[in-house]
Amino acid sequence: ANAEALVLAAPASHGKVGGRVFYDLVEIPAPGTASYDFCNDPGRILTAASDYVADSVRALFGRPVASVAEPFHGRRDAPRAPQVRRRSRALHWLAQRAGLETEAWRLRLFWSGEEAEVASLVAAYPELLRLGAEVPLGLHCIAPQGAALDSLAQALREKDPEALELRLQAWSPAAMAQALASCDLALLPDAGAASRSRLIGALHAGRFAVARSSPYHGKLAAFAWVGEELAEGVRWAAGHPEEVLARLAAGQRYLDE
Numbered sequence: 001a002n003a004e005a006l007v008l009a010a011p012a013s014h015g016k017v018g019g020r021v022f023y024d025l026v027e028i029p030a031p032g033t034a035s036y037d038f039c040n041d042p043g044r045i046l047t048a049a050s051d052y053v054a055d056s057v058r059a060l061f062g063r064p065v066a067s068v069a070e071p072f073h074g075r076r077d078a079p080r081a082p083q084v085r086r087r088s089r090a091l092h093w094l095a096q097r098a099g100l101e102t103e104a105w106r107l108r109l110f111w112s113g114e115e116a117e118v119a120s121l122v123a124a125y126p127e128l129l130r131l132g133a134e135v136p137l138g139l140h141c142i143a144p145q146g147a148a149l150d151s152l153a154q155a156l157r158e159k160d161p162e163a164l165e166l167r168l169q170a171w172s173p174a175a176m177a178q179a180l181a182s183c184d185l186a187l188l189p190d191a192g193a194a195s196r197s198r199l200i201g202a203l204h205a206g207r208f209a210v211a212r213s214s215p216y217h218g219k220l221a222a223f224a225w226v227g228e229e230l231a232e233g234v235r236w237a238a239g240h241p242e243e244v245l246a247r248l249a250a251g252q253r254y255l256d257e
Contacts, residue, residue: 022047024068027193028056050196052215070197072255074177077206079248081241082107082184082234084135106138106165107238110183110207112176112198113190115148120190120212122155124230125164131231132163135238139187140179145170180205185237188212189230199224203251208237208244223251 024047029035039046039061046061047068048054054067085105109128111121121141128137141156143149149170156166169175180186186202188195188211196216202209202224209224210233211217217226224247225233237244 021045024049025053025057025065028053028060049193050216051218053193070200072204073173073201074180074205076204076252077181079206079208079245079252080184081244081248082208082238083241084238106136107234108182108184109137109139109187109234110142110179110185111139111187111189112142112171112179113148114144114194115146115151117190117192117194118143118148118151118155121152121187124187124189125156127229127231128234129163131234135235136163136165137234138165138167140167140169140183142169142171142175142179176201180207183207185210185234187230187234188214188224192216196220200255203248203255206248206252208248210234210237219254220251223247223254 021043022045023039025035025039026049029039038044039057042063046057046063046065048057048065049068049070051067054065058065084107113121128139131137141152143152149168152168156168169179180201184207186198186207186209188198188202188209191212191214193216195211195214196218199209199211199217199220203220210230211221211224211226212228212230213221213226217224225236227233
């Protein structure tokens with residue numbers, strides 16, 4: 001729950017929440033917000049979802065803030081490096097004749113996010129399209145049903161489908177698990193707090209992440225490709241399978257520790 005919801009839940013005490021309260025922070029509260037005022041109460045026990053937030057909030061309020069690792073979701077899978085598959089016109093024709101999947105030769109990219117993260121993917125889309133002219137790509141996007149999915153459909157479906165085959169799907173636990181299991185690479189174009197959770201999810205599933213730099217990643221950044229040009233990261237990962245596997249194995253060990 002956020003601080004606003006907690007305050008509204010206690011109208012009888014005029015917005016004050018009594019008793020022992022643990023408040024877990026994903027982001028750093030801004031001065032003047034309900035979250036900041038809520039944390040500023042010395043009776044609150046503060047925890048954080050990352051070392052970056054814990055250190056920042058500790059300095060902000062001058063109080064102990066523990067960094068608490070988040071639980072894993074889904075199945076732990078073995079590390080897998082991306083594979084650039086050669087396209088065969090003969091096999092493509094045979095697959096069509098047999099009614100089988102004909103897009104398996106594409107490098108499969110995966111993105112998931114909320115409405116606030118859609119803009120970062122849309123901004124990265126042109127560079128992915130250019131890369132798709134060299135290495136045919138498939139992009140599987142999962143977002144909550146509603147505004148986020150509608151925004152993606154409106155922004156991305158107007159582009160060239162041959163260079164980058166697009167698939168949009170509404171979020172569900174089963175859809176997320178299947179998408180991670182079937183992808184070659186996970187894209188993390190947004191640098192916000194949620195990118196840490198998405199990086200952990202990719203590592204846990206044994207899939208390499210191509211991410212924009214974010215202070216929320218902390219030490220996890222060593223187990224991904226991090227930079228500003230996502231297309232360059234995809235190209236690097238496809239050309240360095242042994243390094244990808246080494247980073248994934250080290251990342252899973254780090255998560256377990």
